[in-house]
Amino acid sequence: MQLTHKQLAAGSLAAVLSLAAASAHAEASAAGEYRWVTFVVFAAIILLTMYITYVAAKRVKSASDFYTAGGGISGLQNGWAIAGDYLSAASFLGIAGLISLYGYDGFMYSVGWLVAYITVLLVIAEPCRNIGKYTLADILAYRNDPKKTRIVGALSVITVSTFYLTAQMVGAGVLIKTLIGIDYEVSVVTVGILMLGYVLFGGMVATTWVQIIKAILLVTASIVIVMLVWTPYGFSLPAFLADVIGDPKIQARVATLLGDAAKNMTPAELGQRFLEPGLYFKAPVDQISLGMALVFGTAGLPHILMRFFTVPTAQQARKSVVWAMAIIGGFYVLTLFLGFGAARHVGPAAIAAVDAGGNMAGPLLAQFIGGGPNSFFGNFMLAFVSAVAFATIVAVVAGLVLAAASAMAHDLWVGVVHGGETVAPQQQVRAARIATVLVGAIAITIGIAAKGQNVAVLVALAFAVAASANFPCVLLTLYWKRCNTSGIVAGMIIGTVAAVGLTLVSPNLTYPKAVRAAAHKVLDAEAGKRAAIAEAIASGDEARMAKAKKDEGALDKAVKKANDDIKKVEGQETSFMGLEKPLLELKNPGIFSIPIGFLSVILFSLLGRDKRAEDMxxxxxxxxxxxxxxxxxxxx
Amino acid sequence: MAKSDSIDWAAVIADPRFQQLHRKKMGFLWGLMTFSVVYYFLLPVGAAYYQDLFKVQVWGVINVGLLFALSEFVVAWAIAIYYSRVANREFDRLAAEIAADFAKRTGG
Structure with a gap:
């Protein structure tokens, strides 16, 4: 790779310049006079990762280097990399946001993301390290028909990665626009090009180090913010939480969430309610279903599985999961403080006003804790957290692209088209790079095409497919003697179809009739509310007038949203699937699709005999x- | 692919040390796995069906639900550490003995 040096330098320069140019004329969330701080922090992080890629590129000579860093990553390094790969923007910004908006339920949500690693640790990581090579399909192909299982395995990996990737790319566009004011399309292309730079030149070595750096930055930023938030309370948890729930902003939020049920509650009761379950999760079955998808799906996520091929031994694989659990779990405990701290200092209403999902809770808290929007340190903290969010997206996307590219090049091209042995090492690396460019281009295209779409469902779907197809197949081929090719092929196909199919008829999709009904309800109530507001303004009572002004603003927004919603679904009667209402009132298909996946593998294994699978x-x-x-x- | 026919795999499986490793591991791993899954699902089940219990305040404003959620982290870490210790001490030793023995036998 003699080209590497110049190309990299040019690439990094282009990325920095595009960020600079874009942030110069966009409305950034940092105050104008401090925008250079944002620019400097971003440039520093991008240049650092580019330098690492430059160093790493010299070490990428074989397919093994490209896919698995030659198996030369240590357990501790891999633990940080797993944390960097796993803590996507959804969990880093999203969970703090959920806690800041819904209290207890947000924290409860984070638990499943950690417990998932017990499954990985106990039954997946070490056996996969011992018999696998580069990909998930390697494990399936070991004792089953290599061609058939490689095809279904690779297709499932590409499906899961594409769902996850699309969610990440759309999330990247939205987040970066909110954080630093760069246009959606520019954000998606910048993330795509940077990620391609890392993966294309530095393969798994660069991807690993980008993930490690990102995880270290993320944990450092969180610790600093938590220290600043917690110090005033003498590091007492009850004192901190008591102050949080005594805040009128939070009590008002709980009253809004509970509606009529809050009428007879005292402010203290409202505050305490923020620490109790049920403000976010209304349907227990849905939540258990989500928990199942997390706990069993993580072990089937191709980009996580792939990380275990980068360490030399099963012992190091074990060590890496234990480190990952310490880092990921520790981070979620910090998130408790980030979320409650943001609710206390910024306020749920202000957080939701910037982003309805609460994604800005962490960044806004960072800005507040640093001294507010008009201080240097406040803007530095905001810039730093934004840059970490940016690095997060790039690191996660790089891992996903590598997983999808390895499935294409190693499984489909080398394994299926060439039947294994006959491909020269240089050609394998070239195939991997071509697949990387292909996946990267697809990711950027989908990212731009899916602008404005509701993509949160795609992350849930990725976990559901991983839990319903990948996990049963990997687990049973490792632990069940009778498992064979028919079982794997059927399990992969039926598990995926069940997870995707159940999601397509779920309440996650947009149902025009329901949207219209909800919008009309808002519009019908408008006149009555306007009259009440007019009366309050005319009353002369200052407190009532102030409240009425606020209500008027909220009402204007609600009416505008209702009209927008009606316009969006104009002329449509049914969902994308031709349904008027969901067939199944379940947002997460796991509770059905995971057992379906397992049963398919078992049933079809028993039906079809496969001598090779049993002999092996x-x-x-x-x-x-x-x-x-x-x-x-x-x-x- | 590695030359898999250079090792008599049936002999590895039949080796008493391998059988010992297999028995120990199966009981231990699936026992821990079942415990961790059950313990995890107690949280959403409790939050949904035992809200009165979850609301009981035990340490200032901190209630049973919060402590239980925090305990999930402690339990997850404890399982990870416990498993690692047992695996490092017992499983690895047996596995290494078997591996060294058979690798020598086949000259690999």
């Missing part, structure tokens, strides 16, 4: 438990 069982089982030949497998 001794080898698979001996190898996954002893690590025999594991080093040899990774040196290929």
């Amino acid at each position: 069982w001794d080898e698979v089982y001996a190898r996954q438990n002893t690590g025999l030949l594991a080093a040899k497998a990774s040196s290929h």
